[in-house]
Amino acid sequence: MNVEGRVAVITGASSGIGAGLAKHFVAQGMQVALCSRRSPVLSEGDNVLARSVDVSDEAAVFRFADETAKRFGRIDLWVNNAGVVEPIGMLHDLDMREFERNHHINFMGVVHGTRAFIRHVRGLPKREGESVLVNVSSAAARQARAGMSAYSSAKAAIDRLTEAVAEEERDAGLVALAFSPGMVDSGTQAVVRSMPVERMPASDNNRRAAALGRFNSTEHVAQHLLKIAFDPAARPQGYLYVVPNQY
Ligand SMILES: NC(=O)c1ccc[n+]([C@@H]2O[C@H](COP(=O)([O-])OP(=O)(O)OC[C@H]3O[C@@H](n4cnc5c(N)ncnc54)[C@H](OP(=O)(O)O)[C@@H]3O)[C@@H](O)[C@H]2O)c1
Numbered sequence: 059m060n061v062e063g064r065v066a067v068i069t070g071a072s073s074g075i076g077a078g079l080a081k082h083f084v085a086q087g088m089q090v091a092l093c094s095r096r097s098p099v100l101s102e103g104d105n106v107l108a109r110s111v112d113v114s115d116e117a118a119v120f121r122f123a124d125e126t127a128k129r130f131g132r133i134d135l136w137v138n139n140a141g142v143v144e145p146i147g148m149l150h151d152l153d154m155r156e157f158e159r160n161h162h163i164n165f166m167g168v169v170h171g172t173r174a175f176i177r178h179v180r181g182l183p184k185r186e187g188e189s190v191l192v193n194v195s196s197a198a199a200r201q202a203r204a205g206m207s208a209y210s211s212a213k214a215a216i217d218r219l220t221e222a223v224a225e226e227e228r229d230a231g232l233v234a235l236a237f238s239p240g241m242v243d244s245g246t247q248a249v250v251r252s253m254p255v256e257r258m259p260a261s262d263n264n265r266r267a268a269a270l271g272r273f274n275s276t277e278h279v280a281q282h283l284l285k286i287a288f289d290p291a292a293r294p295q296g297y298l299y300v301v302p303n304q305y
Pocket of ligand 1: 069070071072073074075076077093094095096097111112113114139140141142163167194195196197238239240241242243244245246247
């Protein structure tokens with residue numbers, strides 16, 4: 059599949075999955091616009107626009123989208139990947155400001171990115187081809203675990219948002235997919251592994267998985283993401299794509 063010259067936005071591109079996607083996409087000849095609060099993994103260059111953006115700030119996300127479109131002419135693929143896993147712990151113990159912060163980033167950040175991309179797509183002159191939105195979800199959206207109420211509920215909300223947008227924007231040629239990457243050894247997993255069982259009983263499973271090396275690589279995740287983005291035959295029937303485990 060030739061993706062050379064395609065333009066992708068990746069949010070949360072300073073570490074983990076987002077950083078891996080950025081490197082893979084550029085290696086395939088794509089142009090990328092990257093954002094995160096810290097510096098994205100790749101620095102500014104001919105094929106890279108790199109900005110410090112907090113995805114919970116709608117105006118900042120819209121400015122980033124406008125700048126990307128101006129720089130590269132158009133956006134083919136928008137990946138809402140930025141996310142945080144904390145706070146972890148029983149709901150009755152959680153600080154509600156931290157709970158809200160989780161939803162402002164994990165859910166509202168995806169809402170802002172999704173709206174920015176829709177605005178871009180609807181503003182384009184009529185053209186051939188599709189625009190693809192990929193919202194990074196999680197197995198936690200479909201199976202909650204004790205201690206993960208903030209994260210799981212935000213991810214479940216992403217799934218429903220994506221499903222609604224897929225219906226709403228079909229006529230605009232926008233394909234919307236929720237994307238569950240499987241376990242990847244990143245910042246998210248490091249935080250979960252550090253949790254005592256009192257705050258997250260299932261954290262033992264993550265420690266065991268890490269000891270056995272049961273992870274998907276970011277390369278594996280990136281290959282699957284590009285396949286569903288640019289090969290319509292590889293897409294799932296519904297709104298959700300679950301990356302098959304590599305191990
Ligand atoms: N790793 C897994 O096993 C796994 C499984 C299922 C789903 N996921 C999902 O995959 C996505 C990536 O997570 P990861 O596992 O790669 O963890 P990670 O290494 O912690 O990466 C998270 C990224 O999101 C960025 N980010 C966080 N808050 C942000 C904000 N307010 N504005 C902009 N960027 C922000 C971080 O950058 P800054 O801190 O620099 O802002 C970082 O680049 C998340 O949505 C996560 O829920 C991961």
